[in-house]
Amino acid sequence: MKKIVKICLITISLLIIGLVCFVGTYFLAEYLKFSKLSLNTDALTRPALNIEVYDSDNNIIEEENTFNGAYITIDKIPEHTKDAFISIEDKDFYKHNGINKKRILKAMYNNLKSFSLKEGASTISQQLIKNTHLSSEKTFERKIKEIALTRKLEKAFSKDKILECYLNVIYFGNNCYGIESASNFYFNKNAEDLSLSESCLLAGMIKSPNKYSPINHIENATKRRNLVLEELEKDGKIDTSVMLNTERSPIKLDINKEAENKLNSYSQASIDEAMNILKLPAKQIAIGGYKIHTYQNKEQQETLNSSLSSTNFQGNDYAGIVIDNSSHGVTAYNGNSAYKILEAKRQVGSCIKPVLVYAPALNENVVTEETEVNDEKITIGSYSPQNVGGKYHGYITVSDAVKNSVNTVAIKVLSYIGIDTGKMYAERMGFTFDEKDDSYALALGGMTYGENLKTLTNSYTTFANAGNYADAKFVSYILDKNNHLVYKHEPREKQVLRSDSAFLMTDILKKTAKEGTAKKLADITKTEVASKTGTVGKKSGNLDAYNISYTPDYSIGVWCGNLDNTLISINGGNEPTQAVKKFIENTSPRKTKFEIPSLVTEAKIDLIEKEENHRIMLASPDAPERYTKTALFSRFNMPSEVSNNFVSLNDINATCKKEKDNCTLSIKTERHIIYDIYLNGEYYRTLKDKNITENITLPLKKEENEVKIKVHFNMENSPTKEKTFTIANKNAWHKEKNDDKWFI
Numbered sequence: 001m002k003k004i005v006k007i008c009l010i011t012i013s014l015l016i017i018g019l020v021c022f023v024g025t026y027f028l029a030e031y032l033k034f035s036k037l038s039l040n041t042d043a044l045t046r047p048a049l050n051i052e053v054y055d056s057d058n059n060i061i062e063e064e065n066t067f068n069g070a071y072i073t074i075d076k077i078p079e080h081t082k083d084a085f086i087s088i089e090d091k092d093f094y095k096h097n098g099i100n101k102k103r104i105l106k107a108m109y110n111n112l113k114s115f116s117l118k119e120g121a122s123t124i125s126q127q128l129i130k131n132t133h134l135s136s137e138k139t140f141e142r143k144i145k146e147i148a149l150t151r152k153l154e155k156a157f158s159k160d161k162i163l164e165c166y167l168n169v170i171y172f173g174n175n176c177y178g179i180e181s182a183s184n185f186y187f188n189k190n191a192e193d194l195s196l197s198e199s200c201l202l203a204g205m206i207k208s209p210n211k212y213s214p215i216n217h218i219e220n221a222t223k224r225r226n227l228v229l230e231e232l233e234k235d236g237k238i239d240t241s242v243m244l245n246t247e248r249s250p251i252k253l254d255i256n257k258e259a260e261n262k263l264n265s266y267s268q269a270s271i272d273e274a275m276n277i278l279k280l281p282a283k284q285i286a287i288g289g290y291k292i293h294t295y296q297n298k299e300q301q302e303t304l305n306s307s308l309s310s311t312n313f314q315g316n317d318y319a320g321i322v323i324d325n326s327s328h329g330v331t332a333y334n335g336n337s338a339y340k341i342l343e344a345k346r347q348v349g350s351c352i353k354p355v356l357v358y359a360p361a362l363n364e365n366v367v368t369e370e371t372e373v374n375d376e377k378i379t380i381g382s383y384s385p386q387n388v389g390g391k392y393h394g395y396i397t398v399s400d401a402v403k404n405s406v407n408t409v410a411i412k413v414l415s416y417i418g419i420d421t422g423k424m425y426a427e428r429m430g431f432t433f434d435e436k437d438d439s440y441a442l443a444l445g446g447m448t449y450g451e452n453l454k455t456l457t458n459s460y461t462t463f464a465n466a467g468n469y470a471d472a473k474f475v476s477y478i479l480d481k482n483n484h485l486v487y488k489h490e491p492r493e494k495q496v497l498r499s500d501s502a503f504l505m506t507d508i509l510k511k512t513a514k515e516g517t518a519k520k521l522a523d524i525t526k527t528e529v530a531s532k533t534g535t536v537g538k539k540s541g542n543l544d545a546y547n548i549s550y551t552p553d554y555s556i557g558v559w560c561g562n563l564d565n566t567l568i569s570i571n572g573g574n575e576p577t578q579a580v581k582k583f584i585e586n587t588s589p590r591k592t593k594f595e596i597p598s599l600v601t602e603a604k605i606d607l608i609e610k611e612e613n614h615r616i617m618l619a620s621p622d623a624p625e626r627y628t629k630t631a632l633f634s635r636f637n638m639p640s641e642v643s644n645n646f647v648s649l650n651d652i653n654a655t656c657k658k659e660k661d662n663c664t665l666s667i668k669t670e671r672h673i674i675y676d677i678y679l680n681g682e683y684y685r686t687l688k689d690k691n692i693t694e695n696i697t698l699p700l701k702k703e704e705n706e707v708k709i710k711v712h713f714n715m716e717n718s719p720t721k722e723k724t725f726t727i728a729n730k731n732a733w734h735k736e737k738n739d740d741k742w743f744i
Contacts, residue, residue: 526592
């Protein structure tokens with residue numbers, strides 16, 4: 001047994017040694033190969049770089065695309081600022097030769113344990129190389145390139161120069177490249193004036209500018225700043241009392257809204273997208289001479305700019321986006337905020353209803369446009385949603401519920417299809433949900449994090465595109481400095497809804513634009529428009545206001561709010577809808593009508609059954625027009641039953657009672673039936689168009705009186721029915737003796 005164990009141990013040891021030798025040989029060979037790469041000193045030290053962004057006509061977009069224009073030399077950077085970055089990013093920066101072997105071995109061990117490449121153990125020197133020379137992909141080859149170039153960097157530059165270059169290159173979010181730019185944006189001051197707290201905040205941010213953003217995630221940013229302070233204290237750079245006092249101080253921002261960073265321009269959104277596509281930071285895109293060709297339509301961009309700027313958003317943040325339905329390209333975008341609007345996820349309010357609730361319910365054949373749902377107070381567990389204004393309307397159609405944005409009906413319809421089904425459809429239209437998003441509040445837009453304006457607007461292109469969805473892009477294609485194609489957007493459409501379901505959703509949203517919450521669009525005649533509004537708020541005021549509209553050509557979304565959550569006095573049906581209207585009125589359409597798919601058909605339904613019994617039934621062929629309605633249906637979800645109204649007459653519901661010298665005729669009428677009343681063979685009165693119990697007093701003129709009711713429909717060759725009552729009326733002297741003998 002001992003011999004077997006010994007053999008196994010020797011075998012394992014030999015395998016490990018062999019593996020180490022193989023990895024070492026591979027690493028050495030790759031390192032020698034990449035050691036021939038040249039160091040681009042211009043990329044390290046050039047402060048300002050430009051990226052060329054082109055519109056759809058291959059004209060350069062005339063917007064400022066300069067990066068790293070603000071540069072600060074190492075001698076002007078405060079010691080506590082330099083210490084903060086070194087303590088949290090690379091404690092041994094001044095000791096190693098660019099590579100921290102201990103950290104690499106530890107990272108390799110952790111990566112082997114997790115079977116991933118999560119940890120990179122990069123020093124400041126390596127990060128500088130990665131940000132100026134390499135892509136952000138996590139591969140062994142890229143890591144070896146990084147190490148080879150880092151060794152060259154350490155030989156070419158002093159430690160102080162490396163730190164200077166590093167601090168002027170790293171990304172701090174909100175289009176801030178370099179510490180001078182970040183200091184100016186977040187604190188409205190130069191980097192040489194940064195306090196200890198501010199320095200630690202910036203040093204903590206660079207690991208993940210979005211996660212540790214002091215704008216969007218103040219708690220994360222505070223914890224990260226405090227971690228930097230604790231590392232400084234451990235390294236002996238600050239004493240404990242300074243650490244504790246600074247940790248107790250709140251983060252104070254002074255956002256520079258006049259900063260030159262055009263955070264919400266079309267070109268900036270395109271560059272952000274190109275960074276994700278190429279897996280390169282903006283500076284490397286500029287250094288590499290890449291040319292970004294976009295879908296921007298100059299005419300639409302100018303029209304959007306004018307539509308937004310001429311709308312009174314009352315000093316609040318706002319943005320508008322236009323997506324071409326056929327190309328799935330963003331043709332125009334503009335926003336106004338001190339923060340990047342497209343990076344922000346906001347609650348979307350009622351704009352989610354078509355995406356999560358109604359289109360899925362139509363596609364699942366659970367409802368039609370005409371389906372009636374009782375709008376009433378509801379409570380689900382501890383959740384008691386209310387309609388705006390606390391008003392409830394009783395039974396209303398799905399179409400009316402959408403166009404008037406009725407909350408309780410949306411929740412009921414979601415309950416019909418199930419939360420998971422609704423989420424599945426919304427996810428296939430681009431939405432992302434948190435694991436906590438699992439309640440009926442979703443029907444009203446109650447998400448943990450919400451969605452961004454581009455995703456929300458793009459989801460509506462599904463309805464315009466016969467149920468097909470594809471991710472929309474700003475970037476059409478990218479060329480390198482030698483004009484070689486390195487990327488081309490090729491939309492991959494996937495069918496989310498049947499064409500009939502998509503069109504029926506569009507038909508409902510057309511009514512919303514004509515007579516619902518988006519009725520400010522009602523007088524647009526040059527093209528058909530479908531629209532939905534949304535408003536997110538609380539008792540003290542609103543937070544977000546939307547209009548998402550689409551024509552046969554394009555989809556447009558306008559948002560108003562404040563990314564710092566300052567309240568607004570705007571709702572979706574007003575200013576956002578006004579901006580959309582201006583854009584559509586000043587844009588030339590290619591197509592003017594939504595195409596009706598063959599799977600959609602017209603049918604006449606019986607209004608009597610619908611209004612009185614809340615049932616959708618086909619109308620009898622003999623039904624008069626006034627009692628029918630022509631409605632659109634999917635061929636997969638047609639009403640199958642034909643109403644008996646106007647086919648046969650029900651028994652007459654009537655009684656007749658003697659009272660002294662008169663009698664009282666009591667008739668329960670139906671409004672589609674005509675009731676002719678005769679007394680002793682002579683016409684007396686007609687009842688029609690009523691759904692009531694009518695009491696009629698008739699004078700008794702004979703000893704025996706005949707009361708006849710004759711009923712029929714208001715049409716030729718109508719069937720008829722009759723009911724007759726005979727009323728005895730004896731002389732007055734007879735009454736005393738036979739009072740209990742009067743009879744009917």
